[in-house]
Amino acid sequence: MTFDNARILLQADSIEKTFRGNRVLDGISMDVHAGEVIALIGPSGAGKSTFLRCLNYLEQPTGGSLSLDGEPVFADPLKPAKSELLSLRRRVGMVFQTFNLFPHLSVIENITMAQRLNGLRSRADAEDYALQLLTQVGVQQKAKARPSECSGGQQQRIAIARALSQDPELMLFDEPTSALDPEVGNDVLKVMRDLAEAGTTMIVVTHEMRFAERVADRVLLLDEGHILEEGSPARVFRHPEHERTSRFLQAVLDR
Amino acid sequence: MTFLENWAEWLPHLLQGLGTSLLLTLCVAGIGFPLGLALALLSIAPVRIVRVLSIAFIEVFRGIPLLVVIFFAYFGFPDIGLVISAFATIVVAHSLNLGAYSSEVFRAGILHVGAGQREAASSLGLTPWHAFSRVVLPQALRAVPGPLMSFLIMVFQSTSLAFAIGVGEMTSQAFSIGSMTFDYLSVLVLAGIIYAVLCIASARIVARFEAKMRA
């Protein structure tokens, strides 16, 4: 699939992040087309997660700007207004490595809370939608349970449902299977593949090279805060331009 | 500026009282902490009756106010033919209290040392006593200095209860100056400031120490 004619949903323009004088992101630019699935790969410490978190401003970039649907997200990217932050985060969903479900709420409350507080749906509609999402990710039987009563794989699928409940235009996944055993991780990857096939726009930070190869439309390899290699999975995995890329891929495949 | 002049006049008396407070604290620590360690060991002893009795002792002293213990000792000991000074009474009562409290810290420290350490020690053929005294205890004691220092601050504060039976520590000194000048407020506030400065400063030191231990 190519996206040359598709509309550009998200545009990240020279995103920079400096932590205590340490330059973690060295001006990363990226266009994300509607319906596209992007895999962010690279060695640990390359800045993948930081970059992802800059896209919904959980990390505030120290330079660069974001646009959604051609409109700048912030009037001043260095001084985000509260309303701009809320609107960005309501349009962009995020799934964390450690799930971060709310332990004091039941599974279904985890999914309905933000819908209701953000004025998206009424209580009844929110519950209907939550059940529908839970069915979609295959955890409907746990609706009334506490997160602590669910397995890790179930928790992560619930977290995906929670993020989807906001009707996001874009989903961010931060190493969604790294905290899971491989068998359970596959259930999560299956849900993500279904989402991708249904046309969800996704950016996935991952170490699952097979998932990146099969599901992603485009692979970005980050190294030391910048994009080292970019292209279709076939190109990046089979014909990398850089020596470092081959070495990284070799190291990952050997594991 | 009579306020400041008075303070200058009172300060030596208060500092003299502070000396007594600190001496009390020192004596209490010297008896209370070893007692706490002993109680901790007894409370995990292999013999059931020893365990039950020591845990009951700990629960009782954690459950009744220190002031009750002080009054019991001060008014009750002479009745059973035990005459000790008011100073000694305070030391005894506080030490029992501190022993009961600190035993929990020692016990947690001992239990925190994992079974793996014990097994490793016995697989080397160490006797149970050597396994305990050379392997478990040294590790257990490494975790306790922070909490024990916090206890010390608590003990220092509660030496003020010695006021109730007329040991001349800082609170008593402040109160007797107050009763002579009828200006209770100034002198008590001055004493309060001295307590607060010492406690806050030592709490900071403890916090820094604990942070360093963790690092």
Place this chain on the structure above:
Amino acid sequence: MNTEADISTLFQVIGTGLVVTIVMTVVSFCVGAVIAVPVALMRTSRTWLVRAPATAFIDVVRGIPTLVWLLIIFYGLGNIVSLDPLPAALIGLTLISSAYLAENFRAGIENVHTGQKEAAAALGLSSAHQFWRVIAPQAVNIAMPPSASYAVALLKDTAIAAIIGVTDIIFFAQQEVARGAPAVTAFLIAGGFYLIVSVPLSYFSRFVDHKIREKVVVV
């Protein structure tokens, strides 16, 4: 020698102080908890100017012994406003419990896993919703066990009020001893009355601790 009749009178007289002891504990704990909420919120503020007064309040109140506070309020302020012993003790104990509880609440707020705040933010919840719907409920859970065990400490601290003349358990015990009752018996009875309240309370606090450990994610 003390007869059975003497002992039962002692029981009755000392027991009359039990209500005052319980009232002091409950009132100063509950009012203290209410005051502790805004103090803890200020204490966890990111703005230094908001945080500093709360930090100072907590440190200074906790830095001064309970007895000294009660003496300051009862005798020291006596020249300005003359208070009865009980109100003076209630003010002092409430002040102290608010500082201790504020510190517990602060620890509760700060020990909620950072991922929780991030997840709430990522869902586009407003900062108020992030705090009250996600952070606060978990902070309460974390702060509950230490606060329950603080209630036991507070109960025992109320005994100090007898020194300024509040008619609690230990006050009556002391009074009876002054009237010639045997000290060992009188103070054993007084101790017993405190145990009746404090032992169940501390078992309850351990129970709460146990229950909550199953429920919260703590860093």
